[in-house]
Amino acid sequence: MKYLPDIYKKNIFDINYNKLKKKDIKCLIFDLDNTLALIDSNRAEDNVKKLITDLKKSFIVVIVSNSPKRRVSSFGKALEVDYYPFALKPNIRTLKKIKSKYNLESCDIAIIGDQFITDMGYGHKGKITKIFVDPLAVKDLKITNINRYLEGKIMSKYSKNNLFKKGKYYG
Numbered sequence: 001m002k003y004l005p006d007i008y009k010k011n012i013f014d015i016n017y018n019k020l021k022k023k024d025i026k027c028l029i030f031d032l033d034n035t036l037a038l039i040d041s042n043r044a045e046d047n048v049k050k051l052i053t054d055l056k057k058s059f060i061v062v063i064v065s066n067s068p069k070r071r072v073s074s075f076g077k078a079l080e081v082d083y084y085p086f087a088l089k090p091n092i093r094t095l096k097k098i099k100s101k102y103n104l105e106s107c108d109i110a111i112i113g114d115q116f117i118t119d120m121g122y123g124h125k126g127k128i129t130k131i132f133v134d135p136l137a138v139k140d141l142k143i144t145n146i147n148r149y150l151e152g153k154i155m156s157k158y159s160k161n162n163l164f165k166k167g168k169y170y171g
């Protein structure tokens with residue numbers, strides 16, 4: 001079950017980070033678009049800033065995004081975290097960099113994102129904990145449309161097998 005999330009929550013605020021800490025997760029990789037911020041927003045909301053500031057006390061926090069450098073760097077700088085733009089997820093070249101930079105194993109890391117193909121695919125390839133959240137908005141980047149189409153097909157397959165249902169949160 002390549003894309004099946006280990007944990008599924010409505011948004012980044014609903015994730016039980018204490019539980020992740022107890023599971024010895026040391027590094028949280030956040031997707032940017034529709035996970036941390038709306039695609040047409042250029043700044044981190046105050047509640048996101050507050051959450052990331054808190055999380056940095058317990059975890060290494062990084063942003064890995066397929067978006068261009070200009071956009072990703074502005075969030076990375078505002079949130080004062082490491083950031084990897086143009087990541088080409090599900091390609092895991094950025095994960096390899098993160099593991100060597102922070103001396104981490106796969107079992108130390110979780111990815112948090114709103115897409116099956118890119119984010120959960122990245123988690124599967126990298127054998128890290130996969131945390132899925134609902135997209136912040138229905139509106140996606142155009143390039144995402146094909147992935148959403150494929151995601152819909154995968155979701156309905158999982159749903160037929162009672163593995164995953166949109167809005168039925170777990171973990």
Ligand SMILES: [Mg+2]
Binds near residue numbers: 031032034113114115
């Ligand atoms: Mg996203």
